[in-house]
Amino acid sequence: MNPKNLELHVLRLNIMFEIFKPSYVLTEWKKLVATTHAQIAPFWMEYLGFACSDLQIYSTVAISESFERAFEKFRAMLNPDLPEFQRPEKFPIFLADLLLSFSLVLKAAGHTERAVSLQQAQMEINFY
Secondary structure (H helix, E strand, C coil), X not given: CCCCCHHHHXXXXXXXXXXXXXXXXXXXXXXXXXXXXXXXXXXXXXXXXXXXXXXXXXXXXXXXXXXXXHHHHHHHHCCCCCCCCCCXXXXXXXXXXXXXXXXXXXXXXXXXXXXXXXXXXXXXXXXX
């Protein structure tokens, strides 16, 4: 298996999801994004999508922590002194999408004020 092929990893994890408990699959996702593929943005998006969609392991706190780890990793990509990180194409748009996804999760969890304030902060940063 090609270690950098996103489709193969997602396929493997989807098969694992059919066989194993969701908590085990989530652990495998965490290993994948924490070690080998920490600098690859699509892996993070797939991981966050899995964490947000599985209702058996859904927890607003756990999802918030997952988004926080993703934001920390992508913040490190902004540092030009770290050559091991490769920015994805259209990096600002990617970050805006990530922030919007987090806002939608907060809104769905009943934290509407936090979701609105997050979007308001993003607009203030972008326009000023």
